[in-house]
Amino acid sequence: MIRLYSYMFYLNITVYIVTFYFMYLLMSNYKASSGIHFKKQLRDTNQIPVSKLRSSTPLQNEVERDLKERKSNEFWVQNNIKGYSKIRSNDSSTDDLMYSMPVLKERDLNGPGEMGKAVIIDEKNLTTEQKILWKAGWDKNAFNQYVSDMISIERSLPDYRWPECKNITYENLPQVSVVIPFVNESWSTLLRTVHSVLNRSPPHLLKEVVLCDDASSMEHLGKPLDDYVALFEKVSVQRLKNRGGLINARILGFNHSTAPVVIFLDSHCEVTTGWLEPLLDRIKNDDKTIVTAVMDIINAEDFHVQTYNIEQTIPVGDLEWTMFFKWKQVPVGKPRIKPVKSATLIGCFIGVSRTFFKYIGMFDPGFFIWGGENLELSFKAWMCGGCVETVPCSHVGHVYKSRLPYAWNGQQEGSVIERNLLRLAEVWLDDYKEFFYQIVGPERVSEINAGNFSDRVALRQNLGCKNFSWYLQQAIPDVFLPSECHGWGPIKNQLYPDVCIDQNDNESNLKGSIIRGARCGKMMYQQQWYHCHNQTIRRKRACWVPTDKNTSIAFDFCNVEKQDFQWEYRNDNTIYSVYVQKCVEMQPDQKTIKLARCSDTTNQKWTWKRGPPPGPLPDWKKKHQLSN
Ligand code: UDP
Numbered sequence: 001m002i003r004l005y006s007y008m009f010y011l012n013i014t015v016y017i018v019t020f021y022f023m024y025l026l027m028s029n030y031k032a033s034s035g036i037h038f039k040k041q042l043r044d045t046n047q048i049p050v051s052k053l054r055s056s057t058p059l060q061n062e063v064e065r066d067l068k069e070r071k072s073n074e075f076w077v078q079n080n081i082k083g084y085s086k087i088r089s090n091d092s093s094t095d096d097l098m099y100s101m102p103v104l105k106e107r108d109l110n111g112p113g114e115m116g117k118a119v120i121i122d123e124k125n126l127t128t129e130q131k132i133l134w135k136a137g138w139d140k141n142a143f144n145q146y147v148s149d150m151i152s153i154e155r156s157l158p159d160y161r162w163p164e165c166k167n168i169t170y171e172n173l174p175q176v177s178v179v180i181p182f183v184n185e186s187w188s189t190l191l192r193t194v195h196s197v198l199n200r201s202p203p204h205l206l207k208e209v210v211l212c213d214d215a216s217s218m219e220h221l222g223k224p225l226d227d228y229v230a231l232f233e234k235v236s237v238q239r240l241k242n243r244g245g246l247i248n249a250r251i252l253g254f255n256h257s258t259a260p261v262v263i264f265l266d267s268h269c270e271v272t273t274g275w276l277e278p279l280l281d282r283i284k285n286d287d288k289t290i291v292t293a294v295m296d297i298i299n300a301e302d303f304h305v306q307t308y309n310i311e312q313t314i315p316v317g318d319l320e321w322t323m324f325f326k327w328k329q330v331p332v333g334k335p336r337i338k339p340v341k342s343a344t345l346i347g348c349f350i351g352v353s354r355t356f357f358k359y360i361g362m363f364d365p366g367f368f369i370w371g372g373e374n375l376e377l378s379f380k381a382w383m384c385g386g387c388v389e390t391v392p393c394s395h396v397g398h399v400y401k402s403r404l405p406y407a408w409n410g411q412q413e414g415s416v417i418e419r420n421l422l423r424l425a426e427v428w429l430d431d432y433k434e435f436f437y438q439i440v441g442p443e444r445v446s447e448i449n450a451g452n453f454s455d456r457v458a459l460r461q462n463l464g465c466k467n468f469s470w471y472l473q474q475a476i477p478d479v480f481l482p483s484e485c486h487g488w489g490p491i492k493n494q495l496y497p498d499v500c501i502d503q504n505d506n507e508s509n510l511k512g513s514i515i516r517g518a519r520c521g522k523m524m525y526q527q528q529w530y531h532c533h534n535q536t537i538r539r540k541r542a543c544w545v546p547t548d549k550n551t552s553i554a555f556d557f558c559n560v561e562k563q564d565f566q567w568e569y570r571n572d573n574t575i576y577s578v579y580v581q582k583c584v585e586m587q588p589d590q591k592t593i594k595l596a597r598c599s600d601t602t603n604q605k606w607t608w609k610r611g612p613p614p615g616p617l618p619d620w621k622k623k624h625q626l627s628n
């Protein structure tokens with residue numbers, strides 16, 4: 001499961017806001033809404049009985065269909081898969097056309113989802129049986145499996161790259177092993193991932209594809225998968241005996257792979273033309289650089305592929321004190337094909353040299369299930385001698401799920417993620433962990449058992465890694481530090497002391513939601529407010545602003561220049577909008593918050609901590625303090 005402003009933001013706020021909002025619309029990334037104190041909705045409790053669903057090995061027909069398609073597809077012959085025979089491992093074909101795209105003329109480009117198009121289905125027109133499948137697909141995967149199953153596992157996709165990316169020639173690139181962990185992945189998404197890699201990677205560069213089964217229970221991922229991958233010399237399946245989580249599944253795959261570069265890829269991705277070479281080139285030039293691609297969005301509902309408009313800006317990974325992953329748009333490099341530094345990595349795509357990955361201690365094997373490992377790797381990379389970059393000439397699509405469909409020994413994910421993040425904070429964040437703990441809440445922190453991480457602390461010491469302050473200064477010099485603020489914490493109403501001001505919306509929906517009252521501590525991180533420069537009241541990058549009619553308070557991207565973003569927390573404990581000259585007032589329903597003419601009533605009085613919150617404010621930040 002994320003961004004502080006690039007310096008360009010200050011120069012061109014309009015472009016930033018538009019692109020930032022666009023990113024949010026595109027990526028409404030559930031990670032932002034998972035994690036600390038925010039248990040993701042587990043599956044619908046009214047699940048359909050399994051007996052009513054299509055059998056969990058629905059795939060005999062599909063396997064046959066896929067094999068038939070493969071046999072009839074001339075492209076496969078060109079790509080050294082002669083009928084059912086194995087890929088020639090000694091192949092050294094470098095002819096671009098051979099591997100870069102399925103032969104388009106061989107395909108029915110009007111087929112479902114071809115060329116990355118949407119599959120639009122009106123659910124109303126489905127039969128009862130189909131509706132059951134439709135719902136089951138969503139329940140199992142948190143994406144629309146029904147639609148995915150309709151799309152060829154070798155569908156065509158457009159070439160999303162800039163023209164200048166297409167003209168680069170690369171020489172003497174290292175080979176790659178692609179490691180794909182999966183747990184209960186649908187057949188169509190998993191196989192589409194594998195085939196996109198086989199189809200669109202130069203055979204001489206792709207050493208192997210290692211699928212790592214994290215003890216899946218779905219039947220199609222057992223023997224049917226073994227039988228299927230047996231057709232491809234380069235593809236193998238490794239299996240964990242017990243559920244180990246994605247980190248351990250990846251480590252298993254890593255240990256069974258051999259190429260000098262390893263790419264960790266999610267099991268519901270589609271790589272696109274030319275994806276591999278620029279990544280390998282970067283690692284060839286500096287094997288301490290961890291790379292990621294431009295992660296296009298495979299829409300979870302209709303599976304259309306949406307690419308970013310990266311003409312001006314490019315998405316890179318940001319850091320927020322919630323420790324959720326977030327995107328940030330930064331200006332493209334010069335020339336624009338140049339890789340751009342990224343503070344953090346998104347989890348679904350990580351390319352790293354084998355030597356460097358081992359050197360920095362791989363992933364923390366004490367992380368369970370999902371979450372935080374991408375940040376751990378990013379911090380380590382930066383702090384221990386390397387860095388992270390987004391490579392603009394490499395485009396890879398990923399299905400962003402609508403929620404996390406996992407459980408861990410009956411626990412909800414929230415606590416697993418919290419545990420991972422606590423390990424992360426303890427080992428890597430130095431004093432800055434304070435900002436994370438302010439959001440989690442001290443009571444909660446003391447409840448979480450992060451296990452023993454002394455070996456990770458020793459690793460950091462042995463490698464002589466730099467400190468977290470250095471990382472922030474290098475990777476995100478404009479990072480928002482709560483220590484720059486002069487008020488913080490939950491805001492409690494004095495008439496209704498159990499009621500706090502709440503963001504009242506999904507975490508990813510930073511714009512437009514109306515601030516309301518909620519029981520204090522319900523979701524603590526949604527009630528953590530900072531009173532900062534120019535009198536803004538903010539969480540992360542979004543700030544309070546009066547609504548159009550000046551009656552309520554909305555949440556919007558901070559604009560410190562504008563007067564309507566300014567609020568005073570006055571000595572009489574009222575919160576006063578400088579712009580509309582009204583006070584914040586809690587209504588008797590204890591939910592609605594209004595802007596009202598200031599009076600001396602207790603429902604306009606608020607308890608809020610004054611002064612900066614504890615936590616470091618480094619010298620470099622004081623010197624270069626930007627008004628945010
Ligand atoms: N995964 C796994 N074991 C787990 C959880 C996830 O092997 O316990 C795999 C999953 O199948 C996927 C990858 O790890 O290939 C990342 O998980 P997911 O796609 O759910 O995370 P997201 O991309 O939504 O962050």
Ligand code: MN
Nearest residue numbers: 266267348399
């Ligand atoms: Mn994923």
